[in-house]
Amino acid sequence: MITARPIELLAPAKDLHCGMEAVRHGADAVYIGAPRFGARAAAGNSIDDIRALCDYAHLYDVRIYVALNTLLKDDELKDAERMIRQLYDAGADALIIQDMGITQLDIPPIPLHASTQTDNRTPEKVEFLHRAGFTQIVLARELSLDRIGAIAERVPDATLETFIHGALCVSYSGRCYLSAALCGRSANRGECAQYCRLPYTMVDAEGKTIVENKHLLSLKDLNLSDDLEALMRAGISSFKIEGRLKEVSYVKNVTAWYRKKLDGIFAKNPAFYRSSTGHSSFTFEPRPEKSFNRRFTSYFLHGRDADIASFDTPKSIGEPVGVVKELKGNSFTIAGLKPVHNGDGLVFFNAQGELEGFRVNRSETNRLFPQKMPALKPKMPLFRNFDQDFENKLAGLSAERKIGVRMEWRDYPDGFGLTLTDETDARVTVARPFIKERAHKPQDDNIRAQLGKLGNTPFEATDIAVDMAEHYFVPSSILNEMRREAVGKLLSVRRMRYRRRYVKSGVYDNDVKYPLQILHYTENISNRMAENFYKKHGVKTFEPAFETAPRKDVPLMYTKHCLRYNMGWCPVHHQNKSPYKAPFFLVHKDKRLRLEFDCGKCRMLVWNAG
Numbered sequence: 190m191i192t193a194r195p196i197e198l199l200a201p202a203k204d205l206h207c208g209m210e211a212v213r214h215g216a217d218a219v220y221i222g223a224p225r226f227g228a229r230a231a232a233g234n235s236i237d238d239i240r241a242l243c244d245y246a247h248l249y250d251v252r253i254y255v256a257l258n259t260l261l262k263d264d265e266l267k268d269a270e271r272m273i274r275q276l277y278d279a280g281a282d283a284l285i286i287q288d289m290g291i292t293q294l295d296i297p298p299i300p301l302h303a304s305t306q307t308d309n310r311t312p313e314k315v316e317f318l319h320r321a322g323f324t325q326i327v328l329a330r331e332l333s334l335d336r337i338g339a340i341a342e343r344v345p346d347a348t349l350e351t352f353i354h355g356a357l358c359v360s361y362s363g364r365c366y367l368s369a370a371l372c373g374r375s376a377n378r379g380e381c382a383q384y385c386r387l388p389y390t391m392v393d394a395e396g397k398t399i400v401e402n403k404h405l406l407s408l409k410d411l412n413l414s415d416d417l418e419a420l421m422r423a424g425i426s427s428f429k430i431e432g433r434l435k436e437v438s439y440v441k442n443v444t445a446w447y448r449k450k451l452d453g454i455f456a457k458n459p460a461f462y463r464s465s466t467g468h469s470s471f472t473f474e475p476r477p478e479k480s481f482n483r484r485f486t487s488y489f490l491h492g493r494d495a496d497i498a499s500f501d502t503p504k505s506i507g508e509p510v511g512v513v514k515e516l517k518g519n520s521f522t523i524a525g526l527k528p529v530h531n532g533d534g535l536v537f538f539n540a541q542g543e544l545e546g547f548r549v550n551r552s553e554t555n556r557l558f559p560q561k562m563p564a565l566k567p568k569m570p571l572f573r574n575f576d577q578d579f580e581n582k583l584a585g586l587s588a589e590r591k592i593g594v595r596m597e598w599r600d601y602p603d604g605f606g607l608t609l610t611d612e613t614d615a616r617v618t619v620a621r622p623f624i625k626e627r628a629h630k631p632q633d634d635n636i637r638a639q640l641g642k643l644g645n646t647p648f649e650a651t652d653i654a655v656d657m658a659e660h661y662f663v664p665s666s667i668l669n670e671m672r673r674e675a676v677g678k679l680l681s682v683r684r685m686r687y688r689r690r691y692v693k694s695g696v697y698d699n700d701v702k703y704p705l706q707i708l709h710y711t712e713n714i715s716n717r718m719a720e721n722f723y724k725k726h727g728v729k730t731f732e733p734a735f736e737t738a739p740r741k742d743v744p745l746m747y748t749k750h751c752l753r754y755n756m757g758w759c760p761v762h763h764q765n766k767s768p769y770k771a772p773f774f775l776v777h778k779d780k781r782l783r784l785e786f787d788c789g790k791c792r793m794l795v796w797n798a799g
Contacts, residue, residue: 247280255285284300369735405752520558
């Protein structure tokens with residue numbers, strides 16, 4: 190049976206401007222980086238900017254979650270504690286964390302969300318986190334619908350969140366040490382060097398080349414826009430868009446796309462409804478393929494899929510626009526699927542299989558004049574990864590978000606009154622004494638016209654009722670003054686009525702046991718407070734985090750992406766045997782990685798081979 194519940198669209202923001210646009214384009218919640226200790230070190234924001242974002246977002250009942258999801262060192266704990274208090278005072282609604290040491294600090298009653306970096310793949314782990322006090326849990330991206338359903342059935346009261354769009358980490362989140370081992374930049378400290386996006390040559394134990402110079406660890410981008418209702422039915426309540434380093438046009442377009450998708454589902458199924466207020470209208474038609482993408486995949490949502498990788502390039506491919514038809518001097522014609530405009534960015538795969546791009550200087554119907562003629566050939570497919578016309582539409586005011594209000598104008602014995610009631614039933618009334626005079630003609634149309642001028646306020650009139658015993662003359666100046674006063678009062682009431690969530694004191698000190706008693710380096714325990722957390726929950730033995738005690742005898746990556754499966758040699762899914770001798774290696778310049786295949790757990794392990 191489906192549980193009726195609010196559904197949250199959670200959008201990313203790299204800064205204040207981006208966050209405000211996410212709200213304007215339909216987000217129910219926004220996540221943004223803290224000044225320090227976020228998993229995207231380049232996406233930190235000041236306390237003042239976070240306060241400003243909270244003030245703006247809370248008008249629409251939109252929540253602001255602050256990402257503080259890196260591992261902390263002992264000497265950083267006090268700074269983190271102090272910053273959390275500042276974030277709480279600024280109005281932040283929750284913290285997204287990875288380090289369990291934060292739960293042991295002296296922090297205000299702010300809700301904590303378990304980041305996907307805490308490796309939330311099993312019902313047992315999710316149940317533990319829920320009972321330990323986490324109010325929202327971000328599930329691992331690799332889960333299938335069935336696995337999500339099993340978790341929701343085991344923990345029906347937990348608020349479950351999942352990624353629905355954007356870049357995919359090839360490793361289980363929080364379980365990748367490749368960057369830390371190869372160059373000292375830890376992904377768990379927000380400094381990932383993205384070795385997964387590099388080109389590799391795959392060789393066997395005898396040095397024979399299997400695949401040459403391909404991006405063998407690079408995945409396509411996630412797009413689950415066709416699976417939203419199935420995810421809701423499986424138990425998901427929060428839908429997360431990846432992209433805290435993405436530009437504002439990406440956030441506008443993708444947020445609007447999912448807003449419209451979700452609203453369409455709500456219209457058909459009243460068991461689900463949005464978790465914030467206000468309605469967004471757009472000046473453009475959102476299309477996810479027009480923003481940064483490496484082509485799309487549903488990943489493992491429907492089981493193992495061979496088509497999840499982006500071997501040819503880690504760069505944005507965009508959308509197909511046609512094929513090269515005829516070359517002529519400094520121009521060429523295109524047999525097109527879509528019109529191409531001046532300033533568009535087109536890309537193609539050259540003779541070496543590498544992605545190459547150029548800018549269209551001039552477009553004349555189907556004849557294109559590049560700034561510099563690239564090495565094209567007839568019948569070569571072309572893709573557009575920058576649509577100048579679309580970007581122009583996004584550059585200005587591309588959306589408005591309005592809260593519906595009913596307006597009631599009536600007369601009293603000594604004057605007039607105006608009542609505003611918004612879509613959450615927040616209500617204010619202003620009254621003015623006024624010596625009434627009968628009008629020569631009805632005033633209703635002018636009253637409605639003046640009251641409806643809500644302009645750049647967050648409100649729009651859904652109904653304006655006029656109830657007067659006689660046709661009294663009402664000056665436009667009185668109407669405008671009373672409208673402005675009522676709007677100001679309603680804004681104040683909405684701010685006062687905003688329901689901030691809190692957690693009870695001591696909620697993290699219960700007796701629930703951690704699913705394991707012996708923890709390895711993959712649990713990422715990097716400070717004494719994290720040790721205390723696990724000890725309180727029954728853990729007997731634990732290893733320190735890789736970042737605090739680097740090792741050479743452990744896997745650097747755990748991934749469900751499997752190159753043996755991609756080659757057609759999986760002993761579980763295929764009948765073909767590999768013609769090459771194991772073990773296999775990935776080589777990039779002086780970097781050499783060894784692959785190991787754990788078929789029992791259906792995963793691939795990546796080791797440093799020196």
